[in-house]
Amino acid sequence: MSVGIVTATEPAMEFLAPSGAVWVRDLRRSFADREIVRGVDLRIAPGEFVALLGRSGSGKTTILRALAGLDGGVTGELYVPERRSVVFQDPRLLPWADVLGNVILGTQGSAAAARGAEALDEVGLAGHESDWPKTLSGGEAQRVALARALVREPHLLLLDEPFGALDALTRIRMHSLVVKLCERHHPAVLFVTHDVDEAILLADRVLVLSEGQISLDTAVEVAQPRLRSDHQFSALRSTLLAELGVDESTEGSTHTGDPIQIQ
Amino acid sequence: MTVVDTDRIVVAATRSAELNPDIAALPLTGAAPVFVKLPSGVTDELGGHRARPGRGRQRLIGVALLFVLWEAASLLGWIKPQDLAPPTAVVTTGAHLLSNGALLTALWASLQRVFWGLFVGVPLGALLALAAGLSRTGENLIDGNVQMLRFVPIIGLESLFVLWLGVGETAKIAMITLGVMFPIYVNTYAAIRSLDPRFGELADVLGLSQWARIRRIVLPAALPGFLVGLRMAMAVAWLLLVFAEQINASSGLGYLIVQAQTFFQSNVIVVCLVCYAVLGLLTDSLVRFIERVTLRWQPGR
Incomplete structure (x- = not known):
């Protein structure tokens, strides 16, 4: 286990808020004398869906990697569940293992294959168990990565721009x-x-990261199903964009570069 | 088009002039777009038509042509039989050597040497590559030595081997073993070292044990490099075999060649050389078959 991370099974459990899934205090990370993450406090409740927004280079992936236990160079206090999964921006499937082999990679027990097949069914890829990753489309490969994350029944799911490389239509289905x-x-x-x-579409709560600190922490109150045409949706979007330093009045509606306008 | 990029149009016009000389006569006004006909219906290396009809046949015809020319040159007296026996003589000599058992005895002796050399050398090279590829300590201890020894001509070590092990089988097998180790080591080690570090991250995230990491990630990633090494090792093994058998041996293909040389039997020499070629081809296609079966996951296969 990396330095700076304490998993929930260790004695430090008592420091956790009784119902917490993630408890982070004063997280900092420097790269070559430049502090990228400058004292972030973060709490996530079990079952809560939190989106972390930020411009590129704002340190959002650094925070995710810290919570994943992939970065031993952070300082601060971090408590995370022992069972956690990551979906990266790239599917990161082993090319030499078939789809099922990728999903159950690292899981043990005789039921692993059955659970893996079940997870594949959940992401809509039943019957693809013995396909090679090279035969999958980008969206299918990312769904396999999602199945691989879910088959471990994680208490914390870390999603690092998992739809970033997908086309607009595939993204809608993935959402x-x-x-x-x-x-x-x-x-x-x-x-x-x-x-x-x-x-806004997915999260219960949105955090905005700027200059390495959480500059905005807001619950998403938009009613389900969330539609872009909803007044609350556009109001929250304006707030978030302003926080990210985008002025809608001068930069038009192409701000997000997101071409999904057909919902 | 409101903005005209004249440079590009000139380039396009020059290109199209190459394709169609008529266009070169047109004045370059810079305003009219120039059209070129792009090639279509062409199959590349990767697309479709991989096994082009007649390709294998043409290759066979090429080989057959060489033999016909060789035979004709012999018949016309351009090639003297004591210098190089004609193909027909080689065939009859081959049949003769087969029927009296001399060829099979020699083949058996040679095959055994190659087999034992590979049997010891391949795992040894692979194990060293794993040890060097999996730990920094292993790398520091092993890689420098191997890279240094790699540049010592193996053939130059023959004298040392004879000094240590005598002129028996062991010295020959030892030389093949050593020669085979290097291509296996170098290619396997390179494959392990070039493993995408993102897979290491994935292993961390999934909490893979050290053994699972090796079995699920390192070994499969090293396999393509190992198989490239194996093909090279096969070639090296046959090469060193000829050498070892021609220095001091009382059996094997190389021994047969040396004897034939003493008695000016060029036909026997050619039969032995053909045997080497066929055996080399067979072992190479064996490795290619292993590649086809075990590397089906690779893109472009």
Whole structure:
């Protein structure tokens, strides 16, 4: 286990808020004398879906990697569940293992294959168990990565711009899939993105990271199903964009670069 | 088009002039777009028509042509039989050597040497590569030595081997073993070292044990490099075999060649050389078959 991370099974458990899934205090990270993350406090409740918004280079992926336990160079206090999964921006499938082999990679027990097949079914890829990753489309590969994350029944799911490399139509399908899966499995989620609309569509709470600090922490009150035409939706979008330093009146509606306008 | 990029139009016009000389006569006003016909219906290396009809046949015809020319040159007296026996003589000699058992005895002796050399050298090279590829300590201890020894000509070590192990089988097998180790080591080690570090991260995130990491990630990633090394190792093994058998041996293909040389039997020499070629081809296609079966996951296969 990396330095600076304490998992929930260790004695430090008592420091956790009784119902907390993630508890972070004064997280800092420097790269070559430049402090990228400057004292971040973060709490995520079990089952809560939190989106972390920020411009590129704002340090959002650094925070996610810290919570994943991939970065031993952070300082501060971090408590996270022992069972956690990461979906990266790239699917990161082992090319030499078939789809099922990728999903159950690292899981043990005789039921692993059955659970893996079940997870594949959940992401709509039943019957693809013995396909090679090279035969999958970008969206399918990312759904396999999602199945691999879910098969471990994580208490914390870390999503690092998982739809960043997908086309607009595939993204829409992935959004509803993620919502459906989170309703069923109920993990705490930290969803890192630079896409304001995506954050509002999916999250219970949105955090904006600027200059290495959380500059805005707001609950998403937009009624379900969330529609871009909703007044509250556009109001929140304006607020978030302003916080990110984008002026809608001068920069028009192409701000997010997100071409999804057909919902 | 409101903005005209004249440079590009000139380039386009020059290109199209190459394709169609008529266009070169047109004045370059800079305003009219120039059209070129792009090639279509062409199959590249990767697309479709991989096994082009007649390709294998043409290759066979090429080889057959060489033999016909060789035979004709012999018949016309351009090539003397004591210098190089004609193909027909080679065939009859081959049949003769086969029927009296001399060829099979020699083949068997040679095959055994190659087999034992590979049997010891391949795992040894692979193990060293794993040890060097998996730990910094291993790398520091092993890699420097191997890279240094790699540049010592193996053939130059023959004298040392004879000094240590005598002129028996062991010295020959030892030389093949050593020669085979290097291509296996170098290619396997390079494959392990070039493993995408993002897979290491994935292993961390999934909490893979050290053994699972090696089995699920490192070994499969090293396999393509190992198989490239194996193909090279096969070639090296046959090469060193010829050498070892021609220095001091009382059996094997190389021994047969040396004897034939003493008695000016060029036909026997050619039969032995053909045997080497066929055996080399067979072992190479064996590795290619292993590649086809085990590397099906690779893109472009």
